[in-house]
Amino acid sequence: MSETLAAAWLIARKDLSIEFRTKTAFFSAVTFALLGLVIFYYAWDPTAVAAIDLAPGVLWIIFTFSGLLGLNRSFGVEAADRAIDGLLASPISRESIFLGKALANLVFIGAVQLIAIPALAIFYNLPLGPVALPLLAIAFLAAIGLVAVGTLFSAMAVNTRLAELLLPMLALPFFVPIVMAAAQATSRLLSGRPVAEAGAWIKLLLAFDLVFVVACALAYPFTVED
Amino acid sequence: MTVTSARTEPHPRLLEVAGLGRVFGARPAVANVSFSLRGGECLALFGPNGAGKTTLLRVLAGLLKPSAGTARLSGILLPGGAPARSRVGLISHQTMLYEALSARENVAFAAGLHRIRDPRRVDAALERMSMLDRAETPIRSLSRGMQQRVSIARAMVHSPQLVLADEPYNGLDDSGARALTSLLRELRAAGTTVIVVTHNLAEGLALATHAAVMKAGTLVRFDEKPSLDIVTYSDIYRKAVASDV
Numbered sequence: 196m197s198e199t200l201a202a203a204w205l206i207a208r209k210d211l212s213i214e215f216r217t218k219t220a221f222f223s224a225v226t227f228a229l230l231g232l233v234i235f236y237y238a239w240d241p242t243a244v245a246a247i248d249l250a251p252g253v254l255w256i257i258f259t260f261s262g263l264l265g266l267n268r269s270f271g272v273e274a275a276d277r278a279i280d281g282l283l284a285s286p287i288s289r290e291s292i293f294l295g296k297a298l299a300n301l302v303f304i305g306a307v308q309l310i311a312i313p314a315l316a317i318f319y320n321l322p323l324g325p326v327a328l329p330l331l332a333i334a335f336l337a338a339i340g341l342v343a344v345g346t347l348f349s350a351m352a353v354n355t356r357l358a359e360l361l362l363p364m365l366a367l368p369f370f371v372p373i374v375m376a377a378a379q380a381t382s383r384l385l386s387g388r389p390v391a392e393a394g395a396w397i398k399l400l401l402a403f404d405l406v407f408v409v410a411c412a413l414a415y416p417f418t419v420e421d
Numbered sequence: 422m423t424v425t426s427a428r429t430e431p432h433p434r435l436l437e438v439a440g441l442g443r444v445f446g447a448r449p450a451v452a453n454v455s456f457s458l459r460g461g462e463c464l465a466l467f468g469p470n471g472a473g474k475t476t477l478l479r480v481l482a483g484l485l486k487p488s489a490g491t492a493r494l495s496g497i498l499l500p501g502g503a504p505a506r507s508r509v510g511l512i513s514h515q516t517m518l519y520e521a522l523s524a525r526e527n528v529a530f531a532a533g534l535h536r537i538r539d540p541r542r543v544d545a546a547l548e549r550m551s552m553l554d555r556a557e558t559p560i561r562s563l564s565r566g567m568q569q570r571v572s573i574a575r576a577m578v579h580s581p582q583l584v585l586a587d588e589p590y591n592g593l594d595d596s597g598a599r600a601l602t603s604l605l606r607e608l609r610a611a612g613t614t615v616i617v618v619t620h621n622l623a624e625g626l627a628l629a630t631h632a633a634v635m636k637a638g639t640l641v642r643f644d645e646k647p648s649l650d651i652v653t654y655s656d657i658y659r660k661a662v663a664s665d666v
Contacts, residue, residue: 198536201536202533202534205530205533205534209519209522209526209530212521212522212526213519213521213522216521216522216559217521272519272521275520276515276516276517276518276520277513277515277517278517278518278519280482280484280511280513280515280517281511281517281518281531281534281575282534283483283484284482284483284484284506284509284511285506285507285531285534285535286502286503286504286506286507286534286535286536287503287534288503420486421484421485421486
């Protein structure tokens with residue numbers, strides 16, 4: 196197990212080093228997230244819909260789609276010059292490749308969230324202070340589920356000619372329960388309700404995370420074994 | 422066609438391939454291939470495009486599962502998992518490198534996958550391919566030939582028992598080709614088994630203890646090199662590839 200985690204960390208560190216140098220996916224995702232916020236802001240009629248009712252939906256829509264940009268790139272870097280063959284021909288387990296990729300994607304989505312959440316608070320004038328920590332916890336839990344599903348489907352889609360189209364088509368249906376639970380829990384928090392009231396949705400997120408992380412890690416080897 | 426190295430050498434048999442086959446859908450890419458090699462032996466594998474040479478190497482590297490037959494590496498039935506993969510070094514015409522990372526980072530990453538933590542091993546691998554002075558250069562800034570040198574260093578950093586080299590001379594200049602030939606000779610002398618796929622008969626025969634011709638997925642020739650010279654083998658190759666075998 197420790198060998199699997201060590202190899203996963205090595206792969207995650209390598210992916211993050213590449214992203215840190217190129218910054219292509221990160222800047223694309225952040226730009227997409229901020230543009231999304233701006234567009235929703237100008238399409239919003241504050242006299243018809245309260246900011247607190249609109250913000251959770253906006254937040255999770257932009258996280259979902261900006262996250263897809265990073266997930267698309269996750270196995271894209273391995274496809275160039277068949278670097279994936281170097282990974283698959285090495286003695287590390289297939290699960291460690293999945294976990295390493297997922298960890299790097301989690302950091303990527305987390306970084307986008309750290310920029311997008313304060314931006315949302317500014318645009319919609321939301322008092323995030325009192326709920327910042329539980330909101331970050333919900334964002335983290337939801338990101339785990341999104342990353343697990345997205346990493347698996349990124350591995351499946353990368354060898355197809357329509358990878359960038361196929362990934363959202365495969366992943367989005369599986370994202371629905373995660374985004375639904377995250378948006379509901381966020382809504383409760385932003386409305387000033389006690390955290391306990393979001394408890395059922397948080398438990399649902401935890402359950403999805405557990406199921407998706409285990410199922411996707413076990414399924415990943417079948418996507419690369421030929 | 423079943424052929425076994427007849428030479429009696431101190432090295433035990435490292436690679437034993439028996440009736441190996443691999444199909445893609447209904448199309449057989451490799452069919453009924455059998456041979457064995459001892460430590461320190463080198464097989465030069467020739468054949469026209471689409472003959473199944475790369476597929477055979479990918480099966481031996483554990484990247485593809487055989488559809489028929491068996492291949493054993495040090496007694497481990499392939500694909501064999503981590504114990505088999507740790508014994509193989511794969512060189513391909515694709516570099517398997519990350520262009521945003523430096524030469525040293527790429528080789529160090531490959532070393533890390535093999536749980537090698539000693540940075541001197543990384544430097545030694547780069548030094549062997551005369552790339553130590555460009556170790557900090559990102560791969561994208563290196564010429565194609567230099568990238569191939571780094572790719573070879575990446576494949577050798579864990580001192581594999583079996584080196585599978587698929588057209589390793591592609592993109593190399595004279596100096597790089599000489600460094601590779603010298604490296605493969607050193608490896609052979611140290612007991613490493615090498616299979617090199619190339620279209621250049623002279624390059625292949627210069628290294629090989631055995632030579633084979635593959636056509637339509639099967640081995641149509643398998644010879645011990647001491648009985649061959651380049652002129653004779655050119656004729657043999659042409660006839661083997663042209664025949665209906």
